[in-house]
Amino acid sequence: MSSDSIIELTDVGKTYRLYRKPSDRLLESLPFVKQKSDSFVALKPLSLKIGKGEVIGLLGRNGAGKSTLLQLICGTLQPSSGTLNVQGRIAALLELGSGFNPEFTGRENVFLNGAILGLGRKELEDRFEEIHAFSEIGDAIDQPVKTYSSGMFVRLAFAVAVCVDPDILVIDEALSVGDGAFAKKSFDRIMRLKESGKTILFCSHNLYQVEAICNRAIWLHQGEVIAQGVPADVINKYESYLYGIDQGDTGVPAPEVAPGNDRPQFKTVQITLDDQPATQTQVPVGVTGQSCLQVTVSWKGGDGYPSPSFAATLHSADGKLIASAGSHIDQPDCQGQSAEKELTLTLPQLPLLKGEYWVEVYLLCEQGIMFYDQQIPAARFKMDSSVCALEQGVFHIPRQWS
Numbered sequence: 001m002s003s004d005s006i007i008e009l010t011d012v013g014k015t016y017r018l019y020r021k022p023s024d025r026l027l028e029s030l031p032f033v034k035q036k037s038d039s040f041v042a043l044k045p046l047s048l049k050i051g052k053g054e055v056i057g058l059l060g061r062n063g064a065g066k067s068t069l070l071q072l073i074c075g076t077l078q079p080s081s082g083t084l085n086v087q088g089r090i091a092a093l094l095e096l097g098s099g100f101n102p103e104f105t106g107r108e109n110v111f112l113n114g115a116i117l118g119l120g121r122k123e124l125e126d127r128f129e130e131i132h133a134f135s136e137i138g139d140a141i142d143q144p145v146k147t148y149s150s151g152m153f154v155r156l157a158f159a160v161a162v163c164v165d166p167d168i169l170v171i172d173e174a175l176s177v178g179d180g181a182f183a184k185k186s187f188d189r190i191m192r193l194k195e196s197g198k199t200i201l202f203c204s205h206n207l208y209q210v211e212a213i214c215n216r217a218i219w220l221h222q223g224e225v226i227a228q229g230v231p232a233d234v235i236n237k238y239e240s241y242l243y244g245i246d247q248g249d250t251g252v253p254a255p256e257v258a259p260g261n262d263r264p265q266f267k268t269v270q271i272t273l274d275d276q277p278a279t280q281t282q283v284p285v286g287v288t289g290q291s292c293l294q295v296t297v298s299w300k301g302g303d304g305y306p307s308p309s310f311a312a313t314l315h316s317a318d319g320k321l322i323a324s325a326g327s328h329i330d331q332p333d334c335q336g337q338s339a340e341k342e343l344t345l346t347l348p349q350l351p352l353l354k355g356e357y358w359v360e361v362y363l364l365c366e367q368g369i370m371f372y373d374q375q376i377p378a379a380r381f382k383m384d385s386s387v388c389a390l391e392q393g394v395f396h397i398p399r400q401w402s
């Protein structure tokens with residue numbers, strides 16, 4: 001697992017066996033009996049790296065494989081192929097009430113769930129009041145959860161998930177349940193977790209929510225990633241596809257990820273600010289508007305492919321894309337000529353105002369459409385707040401007064 005990833009999937013896929021009758025399952029297990037099942041691919045083999053602090057939104061129509069992917073990451077579903085590596089405490093809101101025992105009271109379920117998440121009794125006792133208050137279910141906390149309404153169920157499950165200080169929070173459509181006030185409170189809590197650097201995976205049909213919360217969106221269709229990247233871009237493509245369906249277009253979208261195992265992949269990504277290395281965990285100090293940002297990438301594979309293009313994007317702390325540079329746009333002289341499979345992008349100045357920023361890097365096809373590889377985020381940095389301390393906004397505009 002690379003040091004910047006908290007979740008790493010390598011060729012993870014899920015195929016279900018479908019039996020016409022329950023007895024076929026038994027029959028099939030006997031030697032010399034012909035296969036009695038059909039297979040259904042819910043998720044095609046997928047490789048994905050998710051960095052610490054990333055907020056990922058999954059998009060896709062019903063049955064696209066969103067829940068399957070989330071369940072595989074949470075470990076509630078076993079993959080049929082590939083390997084999966086998840087680091088840290090993962091709190092999940094998957095199906096309604098999953099992880100709750102219906103016979104137990106809300107209070108008992110809080111302790112049961114907390115223990116499953118790895119919290120000790122004392123830790124849970126300390127957090128119980130916060131969980132109870134957040135859930136707003138009052139005295140019902142001492143009633144068996146089988147008597148709860150679906151709204152109460154979600155509120156308690158949500159309260160446990162966000163109050164146990166998870167490293168990774170996985171939410172499957174939970175925000176759409178519950179009344180307006182609770183949904184708003186949940187949203188605020190998720191934003192707080194996001195600000196504190198937690199990794200969040202979020203699946204929703206509400207595209208506005210995905211754009212507001214996430215800094216990467218992944219569009220799944222029939223178990224395959226069609227597009228991923230900056231939420232606004234992916235949502236745009238997804239909406240065009242939905243619009244096409246409304247207009248009678250039944251075509252299946254073509255995945256943007258190039259097929260084949262030998263597609264170009266990053267070999268090294270080196271980012272420096274004034275020659276100080278910057279990574280997701282190593283944050284350079286004393287970065288000012290005069291600082292020089294340099295990104296050098298090298299890649300491997302891709303023999304037989306046209307020389308790939310390389311792009312870097314700059315994001316503010318709230319995930320907004322504020323600037324980008326791509327070799328497919330700038331067409332530098334060195335593009336396509338390097339036998340070394342290496343490119344360096346230099347930003348000689350960073351006219352940014354105080355705050356935290358991050359850099360994402362992408363390896364794309366020569367037209368900048370298909371994604372081959374990416375690192376999100378590849379580096380973080382903080383602008384020195386003593387410079388332009390009173391100026392508001394994201395970047396410094398050169399100006400003249402008279």
Ligand SMILES: Nc1ncnc2c1ncn2[C@@H]1O[C@H](COP(=O)(O)OP(=O)(O)OP(=O)(O)O)[C@@H](O)[C@H]1O
Nearest residue numbers: 016040041042060061062063064065066067068069
């Ligand atoms: N246990 C199962 N056995 C067989 N097929 C299954 C099983 N669970 C899910 N599937 C199928 O896998 C596909 C992906 O399902 P999944 O629940 O991941 O989709 P989704 O994108 O989350 O959809 P939704 O938005 O409706 O929740 C669907 O076609 C579904 O019918």
